[in-house]
Every structure is written in structure tokens, then in C-alpha cells.
Amino acid sequence: xxxxxxxxxxxxxxxxxxxxxxxxxxxxxxxxxxxxxxxxxxxxxxxxxxxxxxxxxxxxxxxxxxxxxxxxxxxxxxxxxxxxxxxxxxxxxxxxxxxxxxxxxxxxxxxxxxxxxxxxxxxxxxxxxxxxxxxxxxxxxxxxxxxxxxxxxxxxxxxxxxxxxxxxxxxxxxxxxxxxxxxxxxxxxxxxxxxxxxxxxxxxxxxxxxxxxxxxxxxxxxxxxxxxxxxxxxxxxxxxxxxxxxxxxxxxxxxxxxxxxxxxxxxxxxxxxxxxxxxxxxxxxxxxxxxxxxxxxxxxxxxxxxxxxxxxxxxxxxxxxx
Amino acid sequence: xxxxxxxxxxxxxxxxxxxxxxxxxxxxxxxxxxxxxxxxxxxxxxxxxxxxxxxxxxxxxxxxxxxxxxxxxxxxxxxxxxxxxxxxxxxxxxxxxxxxxxxxxxxxxxxxxxxxxxxxxxxxxxxxxxxxxxxxxxxxxxxxxxxxxxxxxxxxxxxxxxxxxxxxxxxxxxxxxxxxxxxxxxxxxxxxxxxxxxxxxxxxxxxxxxxxxxxxxxxxxxxxxxxxxxxxx
Numbered sequence: 001x002x003x004x005x006x007x008x009x010x011x012x013x014x015x016x017x018x019x020x021x022x023x024x025x026x027x028x029x030x031x032x033x034x035x036x037x038x039x040x041x042x043x044x045x046x047x048x049x050x051x052x053x054x055x056x057x058x059x060x061x062x063x064x065x066x067x068x069x070x071x072x073x074x075x076x077x078x079x080x081x082x083x084x085x086x087x088x089x090x091x092x093x094x095x096x097x098x099x100x101x102x103x104x105x106x107x108x109x110x111x112x113x114x115x116x117x118x119x120x121x122x123x124x125x126x127x128x129x130x131x132x133x134x135x136x137x138x139x140x141x142x143x144x145x146x147x148x149x150x151x152x153x154x155x156x157x158x159x160x161x162x163x164x165x166x167x168x169x170x171x172x173x174x175x176x177x178x179x180x181x182x183x184x185x186x187x188x189x190x191x192x193x194x195x196x197x198x199x200x201x202x203x204x205x206x207x208x209x210x211x212x213x214x215x216x217x218x219x220x221x222x223x224x225x226x227x228x229x230x231x232x233x234x235x236x237x238x239x240x241x242x243x244x245x246x247x248x249x250x251x252x253x254x255x256x257x258x259x260x261x262x263x264x265x266x267x268x269x270x271x272x273x274x275x276x277x278x279x280x281x282x283x284x285x286x287x288x289x290x291x292x293x294x295x296x297x298x299x300x301x302x303x304x305x306x307x308x309x310x311x312x313x314x315x316x317x318x319x320x321x322x
Numbered sequence: 323x324x325x326x327x328x329x330x331x332x333x334x335x336x337x338x339x340x341x342x343x344x345x346x347x348x349x350x351x352x353x354x355x356x357x358x359x360x361x362x363x364x365x366x367x368x369x370x371x372x373x374x375x376x377x378x379x380x381x382x383x384x385x386x387x388x389x390x391x392x393x394x395x396x397x398x399x400x401x402x403x404x405x406x407x408x409x410x411x412x413x414x415x416x417x418x419x420x421x422x423x424x425x426x427x428x429x430x431x432x433x434x435x436x437x438x439x440x441x442x443x444x445x446x447x448x449x450x451x452x453x454x455x456x457x458x459x460x461x462x463x464x465x466x467x468x469x470x471x472x473x474x475x476x477x478x479x480x481x482x483x484x485x486x487x488x489x490x491x492x493x494x495x496x497x498x499x500x501x502x503x504x505x506x507x508x509x510x511x512x513x514x515x516x517x518x519x520x521x522x523x524x525x526x527x528x529x530x531x532x533x534x535x536x537x538x539x540x541x542x543x544x545x546x547x548x549x550x551x552x553x554x555x
Contacts, residue, residue: 030438032429221425224385225486226415227442228408 030222030235031215038239041207042247045200049251049302050258052196053295057259059189060291066182073171073178075144077152082165083135089114093138096163100142103158105150108143193298200302201309204240208313211236219318233314237307244306248299255295259287335399336360337494337525338384343393345379353379355549357393361494361527366520368536369529371546377529378422380546381496384527385419386410398493415443418492418524420500424483426471432478433458433467436485443490454489461485461515462508476503484512488519495519498529506534513538 032038079096083089097111112120117139144150156168212219222232338361345354353376361367369377382388383395386402395402397413405413418439426435434441436458440450458467461481471479480503487495495516501509513535520526527544530536536543543554 028430028434030427030430030441217425218427220387221427221438222442223411224387224414224419224425225439225442226411226490228411231442231444 029239031211031218031239035214037207037210037214038243041203042243042250044203045244045247045302045306046250046254048196048200048203049248049299050254051251052193052200052302053252053255053298054258055189055192055196056298057255057287057291057295059186059193060294061287062182062185062189064288064291066178066186069178069182070175073175075146077142077144077155077168077170079140079142079159079163080167080169081138081140081163082167083137084165087164089138092163092166093140096140096159096166099158099162100140100155103150103155105145106142106155107145110141110143112139112141114138197301197305201305204244204306204309205313208236208240208310209317211239212314212317219321229315229318232318233311236314237311240310241303241307244303247306248302251302252295252299255298256292259295263287334363336396337363337365337398338527339394339396340383341394341396343383343390343395345376345383345388346391352391353549354383354546354551357549357551359544359551359553361525363493363525364520364523365542366517366526366539367528367542367544368539369527369544369546370531370536372531375546376549377546378498380551381419381498381527381529384494384496385417386414415439415490416493418487418490418495420480420483420487420495420497422498422502422529424471424479426479426482426486428471431468431470432463432474432482435471435482436467436489438486439490450489454485457485457489458482461512477505477508480504481508481512484515488515491519491522492524495524495526496529497527499531500528501530501532501535509535510538 079100081089081092081096093111097109100106100109114136117136120139121136142155144152152168152170156170159166159168219232222235338359340357340359343354343357344352346352357380369380371377379388383390384397386397386405389402397405398416400409400413426432427438430438433454437447437450437454440454441447455464455467458464461484463478463481463485466474466478469478471482474482480500484497484500487497497516500516501512504512509532516526516528517539528535545552545554
């Protein structure tokens with residue numbers, strides 16, 4: 001005969017259960033997350049995110065700067081008049097300027113004087129070379145209106161036909177070169193981001209296999225108490241997603257701080273030749289909202305890559321166990 | 323020949339059926355040889371024999387954590403070699419197991435360890451909280467439910483492991499030396515718990531070499547010696 005007190009609790013009828021502790025700990029992660037290996041992996045993810053975010057931010061800055069270069073260059077064309085004996089250079093310049101002024105879509109015309117044209121050559125030839133005595137080409141700078149579509153081809157035909165020795169340069173060659181250079185830099189940036197994401201995935205895959213091996217006892221117990229592979233994979237995925245989010249957030253924050261500091265440094269150098277070179281390449285470190293979103297997106301993608309890779313790795317590891 | 327699910331037994335097919343089962347690890351000798359037996363629904367039996375006789379291996383075969391190198395093993399009417407994937411999980415959820423070394427997760431509290439089989443089934447904590455706490459109080463761990471296993475005594479770990487096995491009301495309970503670390507009084511109480519669980523319909527297999535424990539209950543004894551199984555009804 002079995003003593004009623006020895007009966008399994010819920011078989012004892014509807015006795016009032018004693019009150020439960022309000023501090024009962026519940027739903028702790030089944031896979032420990034604060035291990036040294038976990039912290040190391042988080043540091044690796046943070047560093048990789050920092051590098052990926054810098055690459056993405058750098059590519060965005062160059063893309064922005066290139067857009068600025070292209071729009072400013074595309075709005076200018078230059079008329080060049082070669083000197084030749086027996087022609088009045090000033091009259092030809094005035095004629096070319098007049099033709100340009102009469103063309104539709106032209107916002108401004110600036111004929112360069114002989115002295116201004118000579119000064120353009122000083123950086124190469126020097127100031128004491130008596131440039132005014134030499135037959136130097138004359139320049140007319142034409143600025144196109146932003147809102148109107150100028151017919152540079154018609155202008156070119158008129159200039160060439162009506163002004164002897166004149167040519168029109170719409171900087172198409174420069175534009176093509178700048179575009180290809182900027183596209184190359186942006187492409188390299190995207191490639192580096194992809195490589196860093198790949199490296200993150202591989203690091204997470206190795207770390208996951210290590211974590212699985214280190215927690216084999218836990219995996220065995222979870223299996224034996226009725227946990228299925230999807231449940232176990234989810235537990236590991238949650239662990240790695242947390243690591244990925246923390247590492248991604250740290251890396252993004254570091255990248256944003258670095259870009260902000262670099263912007264301040266570039267601003268303090270702005271009046272110097274070095275600052276001009278930096279600004280020429282990267283623009284004025286002018287980060288728009290979209291660029292900040294891009295950097296945050298890198299952090300989120302790193303976290304997502306971490307979660308997906310860890311889940312796939314765990315599922316494969318569990319399949320191998322079977 | 324009748325299939326196991328076509329038996330005339332009112333309780334259905336055997337919960338466990340072994341037929342000429344042999345097990346060897348790697349290239350070593352067979353640790354179990356030609357083992358044939360059945361565990362009927364609602365039955366109670368001891369599995370005994372000297373240390374190293376193969377009791378734990380036999381339990382691991384029933385848990386499907388070891389595969390037989392020959393012979394036929396059937397669980398709940400399904401041949402083990404045909405069980406895989408999701409079905410393996412479903413079959414394991416019908417069993418409760420008490421390991422000789424407890425196998426509690428050290429980073430989880432006693433409460434969380436006992437609730438683990440329910441948690442892995444996706445049940446919400448609110449739906450089982452009272453049940454777990456009540457069972458913990460019943461096995462004398464009501465004041466220790468916040469403790470982590472490393473600070474528990476051997477007897478407390480034993481009771482936590484037993485509570486974890488019982489919480490799902492298994493159809494088959496496998497217990498490996500479940501009273502090995504407790505005093506005789508508690509051992510008797512735990513044995514009564516297993517008997518009560520059996521009365522409610524669970525088939526119970528208790529692996530032990532404690533003769534005094536077995537003498538307290540009239541039950542079938544499966545005796546392992548040198549890899550062979552003898553049945554003492």
C-alpha cells in the first residue's frame with residue numbers, strides 16, 4: 001500500500017500549492033554565453049565589422065565626392081584658341097565669348113585675358129620665363145546652367161566653324177576617367193566588405209564548431225531529454241546572434257567614431273595643401289543620413305551572417321552526430 | 323507471425339523488445355551477447371548484475387544513444403534501425419531517464435534543469451512552473467530550486483535528476499543506479515515514487531546492484547552476467 005504522501009504531486013488532488021517564489025529564475029540560455037571563447041569571438045566580429053563599415057563608409061564618401069566632381073566638371077566647358085601669326089587673339093576670344101553667350105543653356109562666360117592665360121602656365125614653366133612674349137593659347141571658360149540642357153555639340157560646331165584655331169573641350173575624357181576611377185574605388189570597397197563578411201562567416205563557423213564540441217555534454221543532454229535538432233540549433237543561433245549583434249554594434253560605433261574624428265581632422269587641415277588633397281579624394285567628409293544607415297546596415301548584416309552561419313553549422317554538426 | 327502492434331495484450335505491444343541483440347565497441351569483444359527480452363507496458367523490473375556487466379550499455383541501447391551491432395531492437399512497436407530524425411525525438415519524449423552521473427547542466431538552476439524536458443518541447447514557462455515547483459518540493463528540493471548543481475550534494479543531484487525524468491510522466495522510465503547516492507530512508511522513498519509512477523502506467527526499469535533495494539519489491543529481475551541476460555520472474 002502506498003502512502004498518499006508518496007504519491008506524485010499532481011495525483012494528490014487539488015490541494016492548494018504553496019506560493020511560488022517571485023524570484024524564480026527562468027529561461028536562462030541553455031548554452032552558456034559568457035565564456036572566454038564567446039568574448040573573443042565578439043571581439044573578432046567587432047573588428048571585422050569595424051573594417052567592413054570603414055570600407056563601406058569610405059566607398060560611400062568616394063562615391064559622394066565623385067558625384068560632386070562630375071557635376072561641377074560636367075557644368076563647365078572650355079573654349080581654347082590656338083595662337084597663330086596674323087590673328088588678333090583678343091578679337092577671337094571676344095568672338096568666341098559672344099557665340100557662347102548666345103547659345104542656349106549657358107549661364108556664364110568668362111574670357112581669360114592674356115595675363116590670366118599666362119598665369120595658368122606658371123606652375124609648369126615658372127614665373128620668370130617671359131610668358132607674355134610667347135604665343136600661348138587663349139581660354140574662354142563657359143559655365144552651363146544647372147536647370148537647362150545645353151547643346152554643347154552645336155556650340156562646338158559653331159565655334160570650330162566661325163572662330164579660326166578654336167576647339168571646345170567638354171571634359172568628357174576627364175569625366176570618363178573620374179567615373180572609372182570612382183567606380184573602381186567603390187567596387188573595391190564593396191569587394192572588401194564582401195570579403196570581410198566572408199571572413200566573419202568563416203570565423204563564426206569555426207567558433208560554432210568549437211562551441212558545439214565544447215558543449216557536447218549539453219547537446220547530448222538536450223537530445224536525451226527530447227530536444228530536437230531545430231530546438232538545439234535555435235539555442236546556438238540565439239547565442240551567436242547576441243554575440244553578432246554586440247560585436248556588430250561595437251564595430252559600427254567604432255567606425256562611426258573613426259569617421260567623425262577623421263572628418264574633424266580633415267576639417268582642421270582644410271586650408272592646407274594636404275587638406276585640399278584629402279578633400280579632393282574624399283570630399284568634405286560629408287556623410288549623409290544614407291551613409292550612416294549604410295554603416296548600421298553593415299553591422300546588422302554581420303549579425304545576420306553570424307546567426308545564419310551558426311545555425312547552418314549547428315545543423316550540419318548535429319546531422320554528423322547522427 | 324504477429325507484428326508487435328497486433329498483440330493480444332490489452333496494454334498493447336511491448337514497450338521494449340530485444341531479440342538476439344549483440345553490442346561491441348569498435349573492434350573489442352561483445353559487451354552484450356544474444357540478449358532477448360521484452361518490457362511490457364505498465365511493468366516494473368530491476369536490471370542488475372556486477373559492475374561492468376553491461377547494464378549501462380543496455381540502458382543506452384533503449385535510449386538509442388548506442389546502436390546494436392546485431393539483432394533486433396524495437397521501441398514502442400517501432401524497429402530502432404528505422405527510427406530517425408523527428409521520430410527519434412518523439413520516441414525519446416516518451417521516455418524519462420535518470421543517469422548514473424546525473425548529467426545535470428551546471429549553468430542552469432535546479433528548477434531549470436527539472437523543467438528542461440518541458441522547455442525543449444516548446445512549452446511556455448507559465449504552463450509548467452507550478453508543476454515543476456511542486457515536484458521539486460515533493461522530492462525535498464523546494465529550498466534548493468535556485469541552486470546550481472555544482473553546490474548540491476550527491477543526494478540532491480540524484481533527486482534533481484529523478485525529478486527531471488519524472489516531470490514529463492514518461493511511458494518508460496530508465497533509471498541507472500537511482501539510489502546510489504542517497505541514504506536508505508530516501509532510497510526507500512524514491513523507490514516508492516517509482517512504484518507509484520508504475521501504478522500510474524509507466525513501465526519502469528531500474529538498473530542497480532543494491533540487493534537490499536531489490537528485496538523491498540516483488541518485481542522481475544533482469545540479470546546481466548558476462549554479457550548474457552538471465553530473467554528471474
